[in-house]
Amino acid sequence: MRIIVIGGGASGFMAAITAAETFPACRVTILEKSRNVLSKVRISGGGRCNVTHKPADPGVFSKNYPRGAKFVKTLFDAFGPADTVEWFTSRGVALKTEPDGRIFPVSDTSDTVIRCLVENARRAGVDIRTSVAVDQIRPEGDHINLILQDGSVLTADRVLVATGGTPKISGFDWISEHQHPILPPVPSLFTFNTPDNYLRALSGISVPKAVIKIQNSSLKAEGPLLITHWGFSGPVVLRLSAWGAREFAEKDYLFQIRINWTGDVNFDAARNHLIALKNSSPKQQLSAHAQFGIPARLWRAMAENAGITAQLKLADTPHKAINKMAMLVTDHPFDVAGKTTFKEEFVTCGGVSLDSVDPKTMESRLLKGLYFAGEVLDVDGITGGFNFQHAWSTGYAVGRHIGLSLATP
Incomplete structure (x- = not known):
């Protein structure tokens, strides 16, 4: 036989x-x-x-x-x-x-x-x-x-x-x-390309527990996130790509993601923490003191995006900039335009x-x-x-x- x-x-x-x-x-x-x-x-x-x-x-x-x-x-x-x-x-x-x-x-x-x-x-x-x-x-x-x-x-x-x-x-x-x-x-199992992502220059930086949500979708996942030359990778992205394989294909891999770099801190908690820091350490430069366990280089890049320069002291940082920083930390939007095989x-x-x-x-x-x-x-x-x-x-x-x-x- x-x-x-x-x-x-x-x-x-x-x-x-x-x-x-x-x-x-x-x-x-x-x-x-x-x-x-x-x-x-x-x-x-x-x-x-x-x-x-x-x-x-x-x-x-x-x-x-x-x-x-x-x-x-x-x-x-x-x-x-x-x-x-x-x-x-x-x-x-x-x-x-x-x-x-x-x-x-x-x-x-x-x-x-x-x-x-x-x-x-x-x-x-x-x-x-x-x-x-x-x-x-x-x-x-x-x-x-x-x-x-x-x-x-x-x-x-x-x-x-x-x-x-x-x-x-x-x-x-x-x-x-x-x-x-x-x-x-x-x-299935692919990484996200984000061509207009200002963080791509920080390729190699990772955070241990990020939450990514897909805009206008029920899809979300939590886990380690890696910044790459082309966008984002890491277990959290790969997990999302697997569960959303058909949905992403239907969207022709054009969609928006929202990243919480802390994992579990929400906007209000982040904002309150930054305001309390401003009140307790007014002479401190926010961009030089990373919070929420976020890597220093990533923190500085987000601070700059929020309009918080390296020389700006907390006492002189407007609440509008602090609000934006809290948003970037907890609900940072990025446009995905394509994928790369893992x-x-x-x-x-x-x-x-x-x-x-x-x-x-x-x-x-x-x-x-x-x-x-x-x-x-x-x-x-x-x-x-x-x-x-x-x-x-x-x-x-x-x-x-x-x-x-x-x-x-």
């Missing part, structure tokens, strides 16, 4: 290894269209590979998925983050948990994870073929024929599609022709509709013998290891069931 995995990424390797180990009588082959397998694993986490996130109850963990939360909860009940940690550590990959919950290999290099996956695949007898692209899927009786780009044909008893996301819906044509509904893909990672919202897939086995409800795993599905998580966990869990589910279906009429 032959099982073919289309896609040599995280979910494809997990599925292939699990299937080969669970059903040793089956021949398992991975087909990867590029020259190298696991390319996304290699670049993830800045080249360190954010394997997963700190384990939690499946119901809690699944809340980190803007799309597919209910679907992945079922998967995590069978193979969740704790199982992922055990899977890798038992195969020689020592892992560590960072303060923010992200889990990395102790080696701090993705090569450790790649070697583990490749070596375990080969040990299990998986045939890994690169530079092999599949153009079409053609069911024929109890088999599935794969039409390759060079015109040759491979026949399999069962096929897993683990090709990852694609930026254009046309990239799913070879799947949708079998009546599988596809949700149009749009980018580092070299590309995550999409959209893909194969979850309604057409069995969440326990990952088998298509429309075409027996065809399975899906990983980002090709309409599931995406926020940054922090959640997308990889989805890949491991879906891959494992396929691997545990794909051989069973061979014996089922």
Whole structure:
């Protein structure tokens, strides 16, 4: 019996290894269209590979998925983050948990994870073929024929599609022709471009707890915020980009954000604090004494924007300028005009509709013998290891069931 995995990424390797180990009588082959397998694993986490996130109850963990939360909860009940940690550590990959919950290999290099996956695949007898692209899927009786780009044909008893996301819906044509509904893909996990942002000169400065609200929207998030050469990044921005992926796409990435640099201090509290400071320290220069834990350079830039020069003493600072400073600190508006992909990672919202897939086995409800795993599905998580966990869990589910279906009429 032959099982073919289309896609040599995280979910494809997990599925292939699990299937080969669970059903040793089956021949398992991975087909990867590029020259190298696991390319996304290699670049993830800045080249360190954010394997997963700190384990939690499946119901809690699944809340980190803007799309597919209910679907992945079922998967995590069978193979969740704790199982992922055990899977890798038992195969020689020592892992560590960072303060923010992200889990990395102790080696701090993705090569450790790649070697583990490749070596375990080969040990299990998986045939890994690169530079092999599949153009079409053609069911024929109890088999599935794969039409390759060079015109040759491979026949399999069962096929897993683990090709990852694609930026254009046309990239799913070879799947949708079998009546599988596809949700149009749009980018997720991106940073905000703010071309007219006077703070861009402060690239590299960050604050630990900012709140960003989207104007005329219910979207908001809290977390570390980073100023960049092109605008804003950091966990709070990436979280917003994930939850608002479709809304931002509909706006053509043109919208306004409001930033509270303190996290929880409101305008009135900030204004009252500054006025009290003026009364208690009238000779002090406000721009030289950062407040609310805001970095000094950022504070000075906002003070200048509020009309508070470096030489201006608090006693001579008009209330109008203090009011503006309080606004900039707690409700600072910026116009977003575009996005930038987060580092070299590309995550999409959209893909194969979850309604057409069995969440326990990952088998298509429309075409027996065809399975899906990983980002090709309409599931995406926020940054922090959640997308990889989805890949491991879906891959494992396929691997545990794909051989069973061979014996089922």
